[in-house]
Structures are given as structure tokens and as C-alpha cells.
Amino acid sequence: MNVMYFAWVRERIGLPQEEVQTEAVTVADLVAELTAREDRYAAAFADTSALRVALDQELSDFDAPLAGVREVAFFPPMTGG
Amino acid sequence: MNVMYFAWVRERIGLPQEEVQTEAVTVADLVAELTAREDRYAAAFADTSALRVALDQELSDFDAPLAGVREVAFFPPMTGG
């Protein structure tokens, strides 16, 4: 599964994307798995209420299942316009 | 007093402005006076609810007094923009 990070999430984790092998059932499971890896992940995911997640380029939420998903992206609330 | 006509009021009366000597106290009095003059005035003022009036270039109404007014203008509702 391709996992992407944007804005300050990317800066905290230190990379824009990576291939992750995971058995995580939901987005929250994936976040827990990444958080357990290293401090930089824990720092990025410390407060998921300040984060957004997209599954295959559609906004989703942290309870969503990952079955069939190929691309997960984590980022702060958007500030376009 | 300078009396001005715009849009279809001007077309019905057949002139854009004229100097009127009048003792009319209110706009309504002036309208009655003009209406009595000739058919073309009567045609223009037949339905004053379809007309607007400005006194010295400020929107006003038909009950307004004419004392001190130098320029009266009659016209249909505006269609700018």
C-alpha cells in the first residue's frame, strides 16, 4: 500500500511517501502501527483530530476500512483558495 | 423649476426637460397640473405607481413638498447594472 504524507505531516515523518506492508484493517489500525514504529511517526500522528485522511484520493475518515485501498494519504486540514 | 423626463416618460412627453412655472406645493400637485395640460402628459403620468421621482437628484416620493426644489425628474424604475 502506498502511504503519502503532505505539509507538516510530511515534514515530521521526513518523507513524502513510502510503500507499507500492513495487515491493518482500518485507517486507525494503520496509524497505530506507524505510531509504534518510530518517534517521528508518533510526532506526526500525536493528534489525529488535527489530521485528514484520503483513501485512493477521496477524503475519508479514521474508522474507514482499508480493504482494497491502494493509496492512503495523511495531511493537515486543507488551506487552499 | 427645471422638470426632466427620462426613458419612456421622456418619449411619451416628447422632450427631455422643460422649465415649468408652477405654484404646486407637492410633487403630486405638479403631476396633476402637467396631466391637465395635454394628452401626452396624461399618457406619461397615467400610472404614477410605475414612476419614480427625484428632487434635486435625490430619490423622493410623490407626497414630497416642492419648496426650494430646483430640479424635478420623472422616470420609470431604474434598470442599471
Add this chain to the structure above:
Amino acid sequence: MTVRVQAAAFDTGAELNAFVKDRTDVGAVVSFTGVVRDTDGTLHQMEIEHYPGMTERAIAEIVTQVQSRWALADVLVIHRHGILAVGAPIMMVATASAHRADAFAAADYLMDYLKSRAPFWKKETTADGTAWVAPKDEDEAALKRW
């Protein structure tokens, strides 16, 4: 504030660019352009009559209102009179502000008031002759929003 009432055509894009040129305090710019629309392919031209003197006063008063109600860095109003071809810009407003809510509301308000409170009258010429454009009930109703 810039208000221009003119017979000459104007270039909407050039006016919009000039409006905010070299400013660094403006985050949001809204423009509205009114264009001569040929509803059913029969319009030859539009003619706009106005009341010189009162027109400028009425527009200045409307602009003063929007400046007192919203935080605006600048306001532009251009309105043509005389004979206009199909597809030609009739008028434009532009508002510049730090934030978009002010710029949008001010432009919307300006249009509602210019439509029904500035002394302009539109006459359309079609194959059937000429006809003065009638005001719409919704235009008068729009003023009650503010």
C-alpha cells in the same frame, strides 16, 4: 474608490488587473461584469440612458454604504451609457479586501443597488422594434436581503 460613468467601451480584464496592481495588502478580489446578452438571438443592440449628475451621486452614495459596512481596501465601479453591441460589457464592479467574505458581500450589495437605485434605463432593439427593459420584481426584492 474609482467611479466612472462613460460612453466608451472598457476592457474588463485590463481594469481588473489595474485595480490591484502593486498592492500587497489585498488577499481577495471579486469582480462582477454585466454583459449585453442576446436572450433568443434577436437582439440588435442595447441603448442605455442615464441621468448625468444624479448617476454619479447615486453611485457614490452606494459605494459609501459598502465601504461603511465591509472592510474594503478599494472599490471600482464602471458603468457605460449610450449604444452597446451584443456581447459588450455594460458595467463592472470590483472589490478588494483582506478576506473573501467582505469582497463577495460588498460586490453583491453593489450590484443589487446599482441595478435598482442608480438612474440607468436599458432599451433593447430587436427586429420587432425597440422596448424599454422592465425591472424585475426579484431585483427590488433583492434589496431586502441587506
Add this chain to the structure above:
Amino acid sequence: MTVRVQAAAFDTGAELNAFVKDRTDVGAVVSFTGVVRDTDGTLHQMEIEHYPGMTERAIAEIVTQVQSRWALADVLVIHRHGILAVGAPIMMVATASAHRADAFAAADYLMDYLKSRAPFWKKETTADGTAWVAPKDEDEAALKRW
């Protein structure tokens, strides 16, 4: 419908003119331009990050929404990414319609959704360093208007 997501600068006025060139069915054109604003004279530059692929999808979805809600002849969205100088246009939207109410509402809605639902993130560089722009509560609240 035209949607462009690009690093290159664009000319707001030229885009606005091209948007309605040679049309005779449009009576009302509204544009919004977002500009890099230097709030207190300390901004060096703005950098905009985006999510290629999702950005285009999200904008297309927002445009489809406005086209279903309002009667629009055309819609334009341009949004830059990369490094932008103070005073530079960040993005613009334009809406064309027969009547002004549709053009205004559609542009307003587009801006609310582009602000909070299209994957762009702004970072400001000042003398003090860089900082990601925080979303405003009012931006999320604005979505509830529709």
C-alpha cells in the same frame, strides 16, 4: 468547464477576458482572485504544496456540484502551486451565467469548497522562518451555509 492546476503564474485579467470572449448568452460574470497578502510587511514568499491527482479530482467534483446547483454557462478554476511572491495571484475562479444571482452564488460556493476541500497547503516564509498556514474555524463554518 476549465480547471488548471499549475506552477506557472497566470494573468487574471487575460483569463477573465478569454473566459467570456465571443459569447452572447452570458449576462453576468463573477470572478474571485486570491492574492498573496503580506499581512504585516514581513512575508518573504508563500509556498503551496498540493496532492497531484487528488487535487484535480477534488476540484472537478466541486465544479460538478456548482453546475448541478446553479444555471451556469461556464466555470473556470485556476490554482497555482509552488513558490509565489507577495502580491501574486494564487488562484482564481470565474462563473458565467444569464443572471447575476447564479454567478455570485456559484463563485462563493466554489471558494468555500476550494478553501477547505481541495488538497492544497500554504506555507509562509518570513524573517522568523517558515510556518504552515492554519485553517480558520470560519472557513469550515462557511461550508455549513450551503
